[in-house]
Amino acid sequence: xxxxxxxxxxxxxxxxxxxxxxxxxxxxxxxxxxxxxxxxxxxxxxxxxxxxxxxxxxxxxxxxxxxxxxxxxxxxxxxxxxxxxxxxxxxxxxxxxxxxxxxxxxxxxxxxxxxxxxxxxxxxxxxxxxxxxxxxxxxxxxxxxxxxxxxxxxxxxxxxxxxxxxxxxxxxxxxxxxxxxxxxxxxxxxxxxxxxxxxxxxxxxxxxxxxxxxxxxxxxxxxxxxxxxxxxxxxxxxxxxxxxxxxxxxxxxxxxxxxxxxxxxxxxxxxxxxxxxxxxxxxxxxxxxxxxxxxxxxxxxxxxxx
Ligand code: CP
Ligand code: NVA
Numbered sequence: 001x002x003x004x005x006x007x008x009x010x011x012x013x014x015x016x017x018x019x020x021x022x023x024x025x026x027x028x029x030x031x032x033x034x035x036x037x038x039x040x041x042x043x044x045x046x047x048x049x050x051x052x053x054x055x056x057x058x059x060x061x062x063x064x065x066x067x068x069x070x071x072x073x074x075x076x077x078x079x080x081x082x083x084x085x086x087x088x089x090x091x092x093x094x095x096x097x098x099x100x101x102x103x104x105x106x107x108x109x110x111x112x113x114x115x116x117x118x119x120x121x122x123x124x125x126x127x128x129x130x131x132x133x134x135x136x137x138x139x140x141x142x143x144x145x146x147x148x149x150x151x152x153x154x155x156x157x158x159x160x161x162x163x164x165x166x167x168x169x170x171x172x173x174x175x176x177x178x179x180x181x182x183x184x185x186x187x188x189x190x191x192x193x194x195x196x197x198x199x200x201x202x203x204x205x206x207x208x209x210x211x212x213x214x215x216x217x218x219x220x221x222x223x224x225x226x227x228x229x230x231x232x233x234x235x236x237x238x239x240x241x242x243x244x245x246x247x248x249x250x251x252x253x254x255x256x257x258x259x260x261x262x263x264x265x266x267x268x269x270x271x272x273x274x275x276x277x278x279x280x281x282x283x284x285x286x287x288x289x290x291x292x293x294x295x296x297x298x299x300x301x302x303x304x305x306x
Contacts, residue, residue, distance in 0.1 A: 021295035036066025089115035119300040135292035158186035166194040175200035179211035
């Protein structure tokens with residue numbers, strides 16, 4: 001793997017490797033064992049959107065593994081004044097060992113990667129959030145023992161995280177059901193490909209009650225993703241019946257696991273009692289971002305990677 005732009009840059013063996021590696025790195029972290037394979041390496045991080053978890057987990061991962069990370073707000077770089085993506089990628093490749101980018105269009109990171117001579121990592125685009133679902137698969141394996149034949153219902157907006165889960169369904173035997181309002185479906189191309197290639201199938205439905213039946217995991221995310229803020233009022237209306245609340249949970253199995261990539265908008269896509277309740281694993285999900293970022297960075301930045 002040269003870059004991590006999409007889940008589909010990974011095959012199943014690499015997915016499994018990263019999950020196992022994250023588990024080992026988490027164990028070493030708990031044991032306070034020093035492990036610094038990235039001594040002298042520098043990760044650049046370009047953010048065109050806000051972030052708490054992605055920024056911190058990448059930065060802490062680099063520091064704990066002996067390297068450094070540099071945060072760049074794209075507005076403060078020459079990119080924000082019109083320097084081309086190609087030139088920026090070529091120049092940054094002369095200073096840095098890898099670059100993580102959080103931006104709007106997926107095409108931006110794809111173009112960046114075409115011109116960079118260092119690994120490029122997708123830290124979220126409007127289309128995908130691969131680092132998130134990779135660490136979520138790790139959380140699922142940690143909690144449930146395996147992802148084999150797992151059923152996951154994604155309730156709400158057919159956004160970047162939903163698209164990423166559809167991609168995961170084409171690589172791992174995880175059945176994905178999406179329940180979203182009309183007009184808020186996942187990306188059409190990703191959806192069609194998942195229809196053809198998903199190992200355990202995918203389903204799109206309108207009724208969240210139907211979607212959560214017999215699933216192992218209920219996953220939700222904000223109704224208004226970054227960049228869509230001007231649609232906020234409309235979305236609040238459209239998504240009303242897609243809230244993950246205790247009533248919806250009565251239609252799910254008793255041991256269903258609740259996941260959310262965070263940040264959550266309490267009282268919108270999920271109620272506080274569910275987010276903080278016994279089914280929720282959201283804080284472990286957030287922590288696991290750190291361990292998975294380490295596994296990803298190690299894979300991309302050390303020579304003996306897969
Ligand atoms: N889940 C996630 O990517 O969070 P941040 O937006 O805080 O990075
Ligand atoms: N779908 C959300 C995820 C945030 C981590 C967004 O794009 O804003």
